[in-house]
Amino acid sequence: MSGLGQVIRKITTDDYDAVAALLASAFGRQDEADLVRRLWAEHATKFERVSEISGVIVGYCAFSPVTSKPDLDGLLLGLGPLAVAPEHQNQGIGSELVHTGLKICRDNNARLIAVLGDPKYYARFGFEPASKRKMTWAGFDAGDAFRVITRDDDDLDVEDIRVIHYHPAFDSVS
Known part of the structure; x- marks a missing residue:
């Protein structure tokens, strides 16, 4: 629990409608709710957490499996979507969800965690440009917005560029 009276917990099926409504509100459209x-x-989600304050879900974060070509062994995950209710943004809720999720990923020996998002926001969690690891996203050239975290002891150097693929459900999100 944070100073906000926030509780971060595992999602349950009883939360699905509230999470879908949160996603639609946070993104101002239905696409991310439909994706989830x-x-x-x-x-197709591996780890999901919600943040609630006084029993109301105000944040959501998901990690789902990704694949790579050439293949990488181990647990490979993509963060997303991450959402916080508009009236609760800029209060640290999203950061707490990301920190909690990354700890879960590390505790489960994730080899790679990828994210497509604001480079300045995600850099604070240790995400670096995927291009530094000779990786790209299969969707399109996202530049520094496509970022990764790898295990400290992991040497992922390859001659060819490694292409990261999110679950096919992400293909319909524009």
């Missing part, structure tokens, strides 16, 4: 519903339907 597809991920749930396909059991």
Whole structure:
């Protein structure tokens, strides 16, 4: 629990409607809510956490499996979506969700965690430009917005560029 009276916990199926509403509100459109519903339907999330204050869900963070070509062994994850209710943004809720999620990923020996998002925001968590690790996102050239964290002891150097693929459910999000 943070100083905000926030509790971060595992999601339950009873939370699905509230999370979908939160996603639609936070992003101002339905696409991310539809994405997460597809991920749930396909059991394609590995770790999910919600943040609640006084019993109301105000934040959500998901990690789902990603793949790479050439192949990488081990647990490879993509962070997203991350959302905080508009009236609760800029209070540290998203940061707490990311920190909690990254700890869970590390505790489960994730080899790679990828994210597509604001480079300045995600740099504070240790995400570096994927291009530094000769990686790119299969969706399009996202530049420094496509970022990764790898294990400290991991040598991922390859001659060819490694292409990271998110779950197919992400393909329909614009």
